[in-house]
Amino acid sequence: MKASATAKASATAPGLIIRSSAIHAAGCYTTLPIRKGKRILEYTGPRFSKEEADLRYENRDITYLFGVGDGEVVIDGFGIGMFMNHCCDPNCETEDVNGRVFVSAIRDIAAGEELTYEYNLYDSDDYECPCYCGMPNCRGTMFSDEEVARKAKLARRAAAKAKKAMSA
Numbered sequence: 001m002k003a004s005a006t007a008k009a010s011a012t013a014p015g016l017i018i019r020s021s022a023i024h025a026a027g028c029y030t031t032l033p034i035r036k037g038k039r040i041l042e043y044t045g046p047r048f049s050k051e052e053a054d055l056r057y058e059n060r061d062i063t064y065l066f067g068v069g070d071g072e073v074v075i076d077g078f079g080i081g082m083f084m085n086h087c088c089d090p091n092c093e094t095e096d097v098n099g100r101v102f103v104s105a106i107r108d109i110a111a112g113e114e115l116t117y118e119y120n121l122y123d124s125d126d127y128e129c130p131c132y133c134g135m136p137n138c139r140g141t142m143f144s145d146e147e148v149a150r151k152a153k154l155a156r157r158a159a160a161k162a163k164k165a166m167s168a
């Protein structure tokens, strides 16, 4: 095998391990220091449309779906990427490069740190998705700001409806 072929195949940074996490179940940790700006891994998995994802996961509580682009296509997370936990003060971010999703370091990361990024969850049927990251600036939810606003609006509408029904 040519050396160049091997280098191309390994898109994931070396030294990543999965072990139990203080934030949630299992997490992804680095055993090596990572420099700010380094691409750590690609979020890979089967891709399908949002409609198909809704059908497939109708009755499942846990999904690792990642919306790409305008959110019409989702990646069904598979591999190391799906073990990365949400944190309100993360050390990584995701970038969408022509429909491929990469996780990169947004600051220098020391060996032994857990790798995290902000989920910014949206379009969820769950009433809440609490965050337990424990950071001083924890937002208390894994939803995006837009999703929090959307849910508040839905709740207000439901409350108004209930009031109307009671007075009727």
Ligand SMILES: [Zn+2]
Residues within 6 Å of the ligand: 087, 088, 089, 131, 132, 133, 134, 135, 137, 138, 139, 140, 141
């Ligand atoms: Zn948090």
